[in-house]
Amino acid sequence: MARLLTEFGMGSSLRRQDYTQAAVRALKDALWHNSINLAELFGKPKEDMVLDVEVGVQAPEQVDVSALEAVFPYGQPNVRVVQGGLDVPRPDGKPTVIANAAISVSLKGV
Numbered sequence: 001m002a003r004l005l006t007e008f009g010m011g012s013s014l015r016r017q018d019y020t021q022a023a024v025r026a027l028k029d030a031l032w033h034n035s036i037n038l039a040e041l042f043g044k045p046k047e048d049m050v051l052d053v054e055v056g057v058q059a060p061e062q063v064d065v066s067a068l069e070a071v072f073p074y075g076q077p078n079v080r081v082v083q084g085g086l087d088v089p090r091p092d093g094k095p096t097v098i099a100n101a102a103i104s105v106s107l108k109g110v
Helices: 019-033 065-069
Strands: 003-013 049-057 076-083 086-088 096-107
Touching: 003 019, 019 049, 019 065, 019 096, 065 076
Parallel strands: 049 076
Antiparallel strands: 003 096, 049 096, 086 096
């Protein structure tokens, strides 16, 4: 099974320092901004899509992985949360949280 494409996204939590929310927004940005019907191009069901997902945030341990998996309407997501992203300092001492996401898509039988 070879990777056929990779999609990228960015999401933020401006005031709540919610790493899960920022990560969900990054995934949605990648998915909805780069809508590609890959499975249909190969005549395969969407369930055959294998999605290797990497999300970077400054506090990976604060991300609810099940919330990230729930973003995907189909396919088989393999989610990994790693150190990355960016916490941008604010005058009130609470950072704006930025998450980055990469979704690599493969297709079974291709």
